[in-house]
Amino acid sequence: MDQEVAPESATAAPDAAFAAWWAERRSAARLSVTPVPFRELPHWSCTRDGDLVHDSGRFFTVSGMRVRGPGDPGDPGGPGTSGRDQPVIVQPEIGVLGLLLKHLDGEPHVLLQAKAEPGNIDGIQLSPTVQATRSNYTRVHRGGATRHLEHFTGPGRGRVLVDSLQSEQGAWFWRKHNRNMVVEPVGEVAEHPDFRWIALRTVRRLLGVDHLVNMDTRSVLGCLHPEPAPTTSTQPAAAADPPRLRALTSWLIDAKQHCPWYARPVPLGDVAGWTRTETEIADDAGRSFRIIAVRVEAGTREVRQWAQPLLAPRRPGLAVFLCRGTAGVRRVLVRARTEPGLADLVELGPTVQWSDDTGPALPEEAGPFDGVALTADPARVRFDAELSEEGGRFYRAATRYRIIEADDTLASSDSPPPADYRWLTVRQLQALAARGHHVNVQARSLLACLASLP
Amino acid sequence: MDQEVAPESATAAPDAAFAAWWAERRSAARLSVTPVPFRELPHWSCTRDGDLVHDSGRFFTVSGMRVRGPGDPGDPGGPGTSGRDQPVIVQPEIGVLGLLLKHLDGEPHVLLQAKAEPGNIDGIQLSPTVQATRSNYTRVHRGGATRHLEHFTGPGRGRVLVDSLQSEQGAWFWRKHNRNMVVEPVGEVAEHPDFRWIALRTVRRLLGVDHLVNMDTRSVLGCLHPEPAPTTSTQPAAAADPPRLRALTSWLIDAKQHCPWYARPVPLGDVAGWTRTETEIADDAGRSFRIIAVRVEAGTREVRQWAQPLLAPRRPGLAVFLCRGTAGVRRVLVRARTEPGLADLVELGPTVQWSDDTGPALPEEAGPFDGVALTADPARVRFDAELSEEGGRFYRAATRYRIIEADDTLASSDSPPPADYRWLTVRQLQALAARGHHVNVQARSLLACLASLP
Numbered sequence: 001m002d003q004e005v006a007p008e009s010a011t012a013a014p015d016a017a018f019a020a021w022w023a024e025r026r027s028a029a030r031l032s033v034t035p036v037p038f039r040e041l042p043h044w045s046c047t048r049d050g051d052l053v054h055d056s057g058r059f060f061t062v063s064g065m066r067v068r069g070p071g072d073p074g075d076p077g078g079p080g081t082s083g084r085d086q087p088v089i090v091q092p093e094i095g096v097l098g099l100l101l102k103h104l105d106g107e108p109h110v111l112l113q114a115k116a117e118p119g120n121i122d123g124i125q126l127s128p129t130v131q132a133t134r135s136n137y138t139r140v141h142r143g144g145a146t147r148h149l150e151h152f153t154g155p156g157r158g159r160v161l162v163d164s165l166q167s168e169q170g171a172w173f174w175r176k177h178n179r180n181m182v183v184e185p186v187g188e189v190a191e192h193p194d195f196r197w198i199a200l201r202t203v204r205r206l207l208g209v210d211h212l213v214n215m216d217t218r219s220v221l222g223c224l225h226p227e228p229a230p231t232t233s234t235q236p237a238a239a240a241d242p243p244r245l246r247a248l249t250s251w252l253i254d255a256k257q258h259c260p261w262y263a264r265p266v267p268l269g270d271v272a273g274w275t276r277t278e279t280e281i282a283d284d285a286g287r288s289f290r291i292i293a294v295r296v297e298a299g300t301r302e303v304r305q306w307a308q309p310l311l312a313p314r315r316p317g318l319a320v321f322l323c324r325g326t327a328g329v330r331r332v333l334v335r336a337r338t339e340p341g342l343a344d345l346v347e348l349g350p351t352v353q354w355s356d357d358t359g360p361a362l363p364e365e366a367g368p369f370d371g372v373a374l375t376a377d378p379a380r381v382r383f384d385a386e387l388s389e390e391g392g393r394f395y396r397a398a399t400r401y402r403i404i405e406a407d408d409t410l411a412s413s414d415s416p417p418p419a420d421y422r423w424l425t426v427r428q429l430q431a432l433a434a435r436g437h438h439v440n441v442q443a444r445s446l447l448a449c450l451a452s453l454p
Numbered sequence: 455m456d457q458e459v460a461p462e463s464a465t466a467a468p469d470a471a472f473a474a475w476w477a478e479r480r481s482a483a484r485l486s487v488t489p490v491p492f493r494e495l496p497h498w499s500c501t502r503d504g505d506l507v508h509d510s511g512r513f514f515t516v517s518g519m520r521v522r523g524p525g526d527p528g529d530p531g532g533p534g535t536s537g538r539d540q541p542v543i544v545q546p547e548i549g550v551l552g553l554l555l556k557h558l559d560g561e562p563h564v565l566l567q568a569k570a571e572p573g574n575i576d577g578i579q580l581s582p583t584v585q586a587t588r589s590n591y592t593r594v595h596r597g598g599a600t601r602h603l604e605h606f607t608g609p610g611r612g613r614v615l616v617d618s619l620q621s622e623q624g625a626w627f628w629r630k631h632n633r634n635m636v637v638e639p640v641g642e643v644a645e646h647p648d649f650r651w652i653a654l655r656t657v658r659r660l661l662g663v664d665h666l667v668n669m670d671t672r673s674v675l676g677c678l679h680p681e682p683a684p685t686t687s688t689q690p691a692a693a694a695d696p697p698r699l700r701a702l703t704s705w706l707i708d709a710k711q712h713c714p715w716y717a718r719p720v721p722l723g724d725v726a727g728w729t730r731t732e733t734e735i736a737d738d739a740g741r742s743f744r745i746i747a748v749r750v751e752a753g754t755r756e757v758r759q760w761a762q763p764l765l766a767p768r769r770p771g772l773a774v775f776l777c778r779g780t781a782g783v784r785r786v787l788v789r790a791r792t793e794p795g796l797a798d799l800v801e802l803g804p805t806v807q808w809s810d811d812t813g814p815a816l817p818e819e820a821g822p823f824d825g826v827a828l829t830a831d832p833a834r835v836r837f838d839a840e841l842s843e844e845g846g847r848f849y850r851a852a853t854r855y856r857i858i859e860a861d862d863t864l865a866s867s868d869s870p871p872p873a874d875y876r877w878l879t880v881r882q883l884q885a886l887a888a889r890g891h892h893v894n895v896q897a898r899s900l901l902a903c904l905a906s907l908p
Contacts, residue, residue, distance in 0.1 A: 092716065092718075094707075094710060094711045096711070134711070153708070153711075160700065160701075160704050163700070163703065163704045163707055164703075164707075165707060165710070165798070175797075179707055179711055246614065246617070247614075249617065249618075250614050250617045253617055253618075253619060253633055254607070256548060256619070257548045257550070257588070257607075257633055262546065264546070265719065343797055344619070435889070
């Protein structure tokens with residue numbers, strides 16, 4: 001968990017130049033973020049039902065959801081013991097997270113952007129070439145045109161390598177999805193000081209630096225399948241064979257069909273157990289996230305000044321893949337994981353995923369592998385970094401991502417995992433991720449990190 | 455559109471036996487359906503918000519949705535010119551529509567059920583082996599165990615040929631989906647007078663009989679891909695090649711991303727332009743469907759007597775595929791079609807789809823091929839039958855399904871169709887249907903009917 005961008009070996013010489021560019025961009029960013037009371041949010045208002053909405057009706061809304069679980073009576077409107085109410089971010093429109101990829105000197109490079117977001121822990125982060133909500137590209141909140149968008153939409157679009165609709169945090173968003181794309185551009189790509197072509201293997205190494213590669217970049221990289229450079233693809237093609245994928249798909253549909261959780265949208269004013277003050281909306285127990293408001297003054301972002309709500313977690317989360325095998329055929333222990341804000345409630349997720357890194361904070365987060373998630377044994381820890389979640393909606397939201405080698409007992413095929421867990425090859429998980437709405441955002445981040453392992 | 459089951463040729467001799475079985479089942483069904491006032495619905499009540507809910511909180515709910523279209527201002531809560539409010543059926547749980555398939559005398563047969571539903575036009579219809587809501591199989595409304603369900607779920611499940619989550623009517627349901635399955639059973643399948651093994655080619659011929667093969671059977675048959683019998687599969691395998699499918703998927707995601715429609719759930723009490731009387735909920739213009747209540751007394755269904763709301767359209771709908779080519783490589787003109795109740799708002803649908811067979815009743819239904827949909831030219835009409843929609847939720851809902859040969863102008867590759875239409879091979883459409891949530895229920899019905907063409 002090194003905050004510095006380390007100097008490079010001879011095989012990765014461009015990285016000194018990267019460090020210089022990054023330092024220069026960081027000093028140019030000048031993003032100032034100030035928490036303010038809700039009444040000082042221009043263009044935002046509170047509906048009769050208590051929802052926090054933008055005047056355009058677009059952008060996003062802070063509303064509520066009601067979650068009922070296996071301990072609750074059938075009536076989803078009735079009282080529950082395992083269920084809860086909570087605020088949730090509603091953003092029904094489909095945004096574009098797009099990465100341009102091309103080969104330079106025979107090596108795949110992606111065009112990344114030094115982008116500041118109000119919730120970022122470290123000012124700027126490495127963002128995809130394009131990171132645009134529909135409100136951005138139709139200019140609802142009066143920003144400039146989205147740079148490079150023409151490579152991803154319309155007749156000038158390049159060769160599409162990845163194109164799928166992917167969910168984001170099901171604990172915080174109501175059924176959000178974004179279009180994740182990787183495109184090989186045709187023709188010239190305009191240069192701009194905020195953008196830089198970086199070798200894919202450099203990006204993968206940079207994933208190990210805390211809070212550097214942003215969530216959207218990781219999400220798109222997690223969908224990149226198969227590997228663009230044949231030399232990095234060492235798994236046999238048969239690992240993703242269709243009959244096995246069909247069986248995995250049936251297993252996931254089983255989990256969706258039998259999911260004992262249920263969620264429905266409710267107005268923010270009806271959310272029980274949460275209280276709104278002038279400056280925050282918080283749960284009465286003080287254990288969950290808060291909704292706050294911030295005023296932002298930007299140097300490099302497309303509008304100079306704006307204000308918006310943000311979701312502010314109290315602590316970092318945790319996302320862990322147990323793995324076994326080697327780079328040849330590496331397997332990870334995937335869970336069919338319930339998150340109430342997901343469209344189908346269930347997607348494939350990490351072995352362990354907590355919204356609070358000290359333990360399972362929500363009943364649906366608990367599982368039998370919780371105990372091994374925090375191991376400090378260096379012989380087992382393959383990857384360990386604290387990375388940021390989406391800084392445009394979340395305030396300093398971080399997740400500790402870990403990849404841990406399973407011990408022989410767990411990895412043995414003699415002791416199959418519980419019914420909602422499966423050992424998948426990385427290639428199988430990539431193939432399912434490519435379909436969209438199969439692999440959750442934390443698992444896609446971990447897929448990107450897996451590619452950084454030796 | 456022949457109501458009779460025609461006598462069979464020598465190669466299809468079992469069909470006389472089918473006709474005898476069908477006549478016998480019909481006389482045994484004795485289903486009596488009586489419209490009643492809403493207050494005479496035991497176990498149903500009206501919430502504070504006006505929603506019509508079952509006491510269990512399960513089964514289904516009649517609630518509302520607010521639809522806003524391209525002519526409306528950004529604010530989805532504000533007034534609109536192309537938008538509307540309407541009631542909608544909410545049924546978030548995933549049901550199972552399952553078909554058992556096995557080869558008898560070398561020919562694929564499916565196990566169909568003579569099943570009565572309260573909304574059926576003709577009493578009983580040919581239904582899948584299993585047609586169970588979660589409320590059925592967890593026995594929320596106190597019916598018996600669902601026969602044959604063990605072949606589709608749990609450890610005794612047979613070989614899974616089809617397994618996908620599929621949407622249903624996006625004009626009437628809020629984000630409903632069911633699990634569509636085809637399974638080759640392992641071990642014995644118990645016999646029962648309501649069930650019968652019928653050759654797949656016989657079922658396909660029976661699709662041409664009005665109101666005989668029910669919507670759920672058609673939906674599952676539309677997902678059956680590839681053909682189980684090699685002799686009926688004459689299309690080259692390359693027709694469903696992955697690069698072409700990726701391009702089609704990108705085109706569909708384009709349509710979802712740029713869809714100018716927006717829908718959100720609202721309580722039934724907030725639905726503007728609709729009025730509730732003692733016996734119906736109807737739009738003030740008298741042009742759309744009505745919500746009614748019925749009391750049902752059944753002979754063969756799993757509970758003897760119950761009452762429930764139903765959605766009652768005023769007229770049959772229309773669903774048309776324009777086609778070209780021959781059975782070798784037949785292509786159909788597919789539309790990326792907006793239906794506000796669909797999870798992603800857009801799925802692949804027929805060339806023309808109206809909720810009223812006299813013309814496009816809703817603005818999103820209008821299109822440039824409306825004029826050719828009603829042609830009576832027998833030289834162009836390949837299929838024409840009036841078939842029923844789901845009789846468990848809809849009261850006498852019918853759709854006229856037509857497959858029409860495009861004339862040379864339309865079929866010419868010199869004149870490509872508008873951006874939201876594409877010519878797909880039947881095999882490409884089948885491959886996309888198999889993924890789930892790509893092909894709408896009317897198009898899946900037409901896919902089943904296409905397989906009946908010579």
